Amino acid sequence: MNETMVCVVGNVATRPVYRETVSGPSARFRIAVTARYWDREKNSWADGHTNFFTVWANRQLATNAAASLSVGEPVIVQGRLKVRTETREGQPDWMSADIDAVTVGHDLARGTTAFRRTPRPEL
Amino acid sequence: MNETMVCVVGNVATRPVYRETVSGPSARFRIAVTARYWDREKNSWADGHTNFFTVWANRQLATNAAASLSVGEPVIVQGRLKVRTETREGQPDWMSADIDAVTVGHDLARGTTAFRRTPRPEL
Amino acid sequence: MNETMVCVVGNVATRPVYRETVSGPSARFRIAVTARYWDREKNSWADGHTNFFTVWANRQLATNAAASLSVGEPVIVQGRLKVRTETREGQPDWMSADIDAVTVGHDLARGTTAFRRTPRPEL
Amino acid sequence: MNETMVCVVGNVATRPVYRETVSGPSARFRIAVTARYWDREKNSWADGHTNFFTVWANRQLATNAAASLSVGEPVIVQGRLKVRTETREGQPDWMSADIDAVTVGHDLARGTTAFRRTPRPEL
Numbered sequence: 001m002n003e004t005m006v007c008v009v010g011n012v013a014t015r016p017v018y019r020e021t022v023s024g025p026s027a028r029f030r031i032a033v034t035a036r037y038w039d040r041e042k043n044s045w046a047d048g049h050t051n052f053f054t055v056w057a058n059r060q061l062a063t064n065a066a067a068s069l070s071v072g073e074p075v076i077v078q079g080r081l082k083v084r085t086e087t088r089e090g091q092p093d094w095m096s097a098d099i100d101a102v103t104v105g106h107d108l109a110r111g112t113t114a115f116r117r118t119p120r121p122e123l
Numbered sequence: 124m125n126e127t128m129v130c131v132v133g134n135v136a137t138r139p140v141y142r143e144t145v146s147g148p149s150a151r152f153r154i155a156v157t158a159r160y161w162d163r164e165k166n167s168w169a170d171g172h173t174n175f176f177t178v179w180a181n182r183q184l185a186t187n188a189a190a191s192l193s194v195g196e197p198v199i200v201q202g203r204l205k206v207r208t209e210t211r212e213g214q215p216d217w218m219s220a221d222i223d224a225v226t227v228g229h230d231l232a233r234g235t236t237a238f239r240r241t242p243r244p245e246l
Numbered sequence: 247m248n249e250t251m252v253c254v255v256g257n258v259a260t261r262p263v264y265r266e267t268v269s270g271p272s273a274r275f276r277i278a279v280t281a282r283y284w285d286r287e288k289n290s291w292a293d294g295h296t297n298f299f300t301v302w303a304n305r306q307l308a309t310n311a312a313a314s315l316s317v318g319e320p321v322i323v324q325g326r327l328k329v330r331t332e333t334r335e336g337q338p339d340w341m342s343a344d345i346d347a348v349t350v351g352h353d354l355a356r357g358t359t360a361f362r363r364t365p366r367p368e369l
Numbered sequence: 370m371n372e373t374m375v376c377v378v379g380n381v382a383t384r385p386v387y388r389e390t391v392s393g394p395s396a397r398f399r400i401a402v403t404a405r406y407w408d409r410e411k412n413s414w415a416d417g418h419t420n421f422f423t424v425w426a427n428r429q430l431a432t433n434a435a436a437s438l439s440v441g442e443p444v445i446v447q448g449r450l451k452v453r454t455e456t457r458e459g460q461p462d463w464m465s466a467d468i469d470a471v472t473v474g475h476d477l478a479r480g481t482t483a484f485r486r487t488p489r490p491e492l
């Protein structure tokens with residue numbers, strides 16, 4: 001409850017890094033999300049501000065994202081926004097904007113996808 | 124401005140219907156979005172309410188969605204929610220909940236995808 | 247999980263109806279949410295599509311909303327979208343678009359508010 | 370288009386700072402947004418991660434927010450998320466998570482509000 005949910009559309013900015021952790025598969029990658037606005041003077045669309053996020057995926061999403069995503073590909077990500085702050089001795093606070101992903105998918109506005117379902121693990 | 128943006132994750136419920144209209148390619152399909160909640164008595168996840176939407180796609184998204192999506196596949200859709208009401212003589216109002224899609228993608232939590240970029244049309 | 251969360255900004259369209267139910271206070275009202283778009287020909291903002299929702303509030307939110315809201319006032323509502331369908335013998339399906347509100351507030355872009363905190367019930 | 374819209378519910382963490390700038394009124398304040406989750410072991414709700422944002426308001430929203438909001442009050446904010454990064458010589462990147470507010474309102478789940486409409490400026 002009261003999570004900050006976000007849904008962003010952007011480009012994969014770094015190659016997904018995959019690891020097996022004690023709590024299961026984990027993958028992370030950076031995403032660049034660039035707003036677009038109508039430039040009334042130039043009468044055309046123009047690039048606005050770019051937000052960079054670190055996207056974290058777990059369990060089956062981690063395995064499938066690492067197997068499916070490459071740098072530069074357009075994706076849509078839904079997840080929980082985590083703004084993390086770290087205080088370090090004698091240095092300004094360090095901050096990061098992360099998305100704990102619920103879902104990631106290729107953006108069909110920019111290409112086609114062939115989908116292969118992952119069999120559910122036997123209980 | 125002031126659009127009702129939604130981001131939903133669900134299953135394709137009807138085969139995408141594709142048409143060439145005067146304003147370009149158009150495709151539509153139904154999506155079933157089922158909420159999940161933690162059943163404290165059964166100590167397990169259970170299905171909650173299901174929302175059904177008609178998803179409308181235009182231009183390149185229409186062409187790619189029709190080429191990529193099949194009934195039953197898990198997808199994520201971001202778009203503008205349009206609740207449309209129609210008054211008919213001697214009948215209760217007819218209503219529909221539509222999503223004018225900005226982006227559609229396969230849900231990588233449930234499978235993998237091979238992505239093929241659509242070349243941008245020559246200007 | 248997997249709820250369809252929405253955040254809408256619009257005008258209170260009906261006087262809030264308040265009731266004491268077996269599961270506590272309940273209130274409901276209708277809200278009109280009108281999109282705005284830039285009309286490039288007229289070079290000005292214009293009204294787009296209007297979505298109507300029934301907003302449902304429970305517990306303290308119901309009591310406070312009924313005490314605070316009047317028809318025509320601008321509000322912001324965050325909650326779970328429920329598209330409900332009812333099949334009736336010999337008639338087309340009946341449908342409604344409801345929002346189970348998590349939070350409601352007056353829109354400070356259109357006016358000011360004096361806030362009075364509700365004391366938490368003694369445990 | 371393609372903005373990262375967010376809708377957050379939290380507490381005003383700093384007194385709103387109001388200024389008249391060349392492009393009109395401006396106000397900013399910090400907001401603390403704490404997630405809540407069900408602790409299955411303690412069988413009760415518990416505090417999760419807290420996100421801090423700087424909220425920026427302009428024009429009439431700035432004037433009304435500065436006149437209406439006090440530290441500690443519960444609010445709902447809808448706006449565009451801007452993750453801003455600044456590179457400084459010999460120091461780690463400096464980053465901030467800002468929300469360019471579209472709407473701010475007191476949270477009626479936690480109190481009541483008396484609303485006073487701001488007259489529209491004569492054209």
